[in-house]
Amino acid sequence: VQLVQSGAEVKKPGASVTVSCKGTGYTFTGYFTHWVRQAPGQGLEWMGWVNPNSGGTSYAQKFQGRVSLTRDTSINTAYMELSSLTSDDTATYYCASGLPASMRFDSWGQGTLVTVSS
Amino acid sequence: SFDLTQPPSVSVSPGETVSVPCSGDELGDKYCSWYQQKSGQSPLLVIYHDNKRPSGIPERFSGSNSGNTATLTISGTQAMDEADYYCQAWDSSAGYVFGPGTKVTVL
Numbered sequence: 001v002q003l004v005q006s007g008a009e010v011k012k013p014g015a016s017v018t019v020s021c022k023g024t025g026y027t028f029t030g031y032f033t034h035w036v037r038q039a040p041g042q043g044l045e046w047m048g049w050v051n052p053n054s055g056g057t058s059y060a061q062k063f064q065g066r067v068s069l070t071r072d073t074s075i076n077t078a079y080m081e082l083s084s085l086t087s088d089d090t091a092t093y094y095c096a097s098g099l100p101a102s103m104r105f106d107s108w109g110q111g112t113l114v115t116v117s118s
Numbered sequence: 119s120f121d122l123t124q125p126p127s128v129s130v131s132p133g134e135t136v137s138v139p140c141s142g143d144e145l146g147d148k149y150c151s152w153y154q155q156k157s158g159q160s161p162l163l164v165i166y167h168d169n170k171r172p173s174g175i176p177e178r179f180s181g182s183n184s185g186n187t188a189t190l191t192i193s194g195t196q197a198m199d200e201a202d203y204y205c206q207a208w209d210s211s212a213g214y215v216f217g218p219g220t221k222v223t224v225l
Contacts, residue, residue, distance in 0.1 A: 034214070036161075044153070044161065044204055046214035060213050094160060103208035104151040106172070108160040 001025045003095050003109035010115045016083040019112045021095030023076045026107075029053040031097040033078035034105055035069060039091040047093075050078055051100065085116045120209035122217035129223040130195045138190040138220045140205030148207045150188035152181060155219075156201040164203075165190060192222070200224045 006020040021033060035047040048059035050069035057069050068081045078095060093112045096105035122142045130136035140150065150168050153161040163172050165181040168188065178193045188207075192199055205217040 036216075043219045044155075044206075044216040046216065048213075058213070096161075102166075103149050103214070104163060104166045104206070105153070105161070105214075106163055106166075108162070111160055 001097065001107040003097060003107055005093075005095060005109040005112045008113040008115070010117065011085050013086055013116055013118055015085050015116075016081060017085060017114050018079055018081045019093050019095075019114070021078045021080070021109050023078070023097060026097070028076040029073055030099070031106075032100055033069070033071065034096045034098060035067075035080045036094045036096055036105070037091040038094070038111075039088075042091075047080070049098075052076075052078065082114075085114075087116050089114065090116045120207075120212040120215050122205055122207065122215055124203075124205060124217040124220045126218070127221040127223065129225050130192070131225055132197060133194055135191060135193045136195055136222060138192075138203050138205075138222065140188045140190070140217050141186055142188075142207060142215075142217075143186060145186050145188055145207060146184045148183075148209065150181065150183045151206045152179075152188075152190045153204045153206065154199075154201045155204065161204065195222075195224055197224050 029052045032049040034049045052071045071078045095109040152165040155161045168183040169181045
């Protein structure tokens, strides 16, 4: 199982960012793709998940209305778009896979650093 | 909201046993997982469903969960075990929740 994420991004306040996550070595549609972020020197924060099979999503209340999780099953890739960026969104963003209803994160991507700065 | 609490840091001598507690309201009624994160690396699942080890995780890692506290125990701690450890549980209202993390230092 391998999750490979897109490269680092630098964005200005108010902009949007999209991070991709390509899954290989497993049945992409059989596992939820979660997104978790970690601000510099801080802990882990769950943002939401996308069900690659159905396209269904669930978002943490904190990010409702500002995050959009999608997927393209033809290339086994999930996407996280975060809008209206502020400096507080500067963080490393991880994708992680987990079986539906397993309540855990089995495998993790390498992380994508998003820096928000004017 | 559902919150998890962990001590910021614990220390252990090589070869000794260290326990990392994680507290939350009726946590024992939920499944708890634990993740190891070494400096500059992605998190790694080391315990799931309270006490199950994924393939490849050494037997020195074990877990328990009862009442309001889950505990990660590392027996015969090695220098390579020095890392941040995060507990995690799922709550029907809050979703997936992580503890603040505990830094384990091997002295």
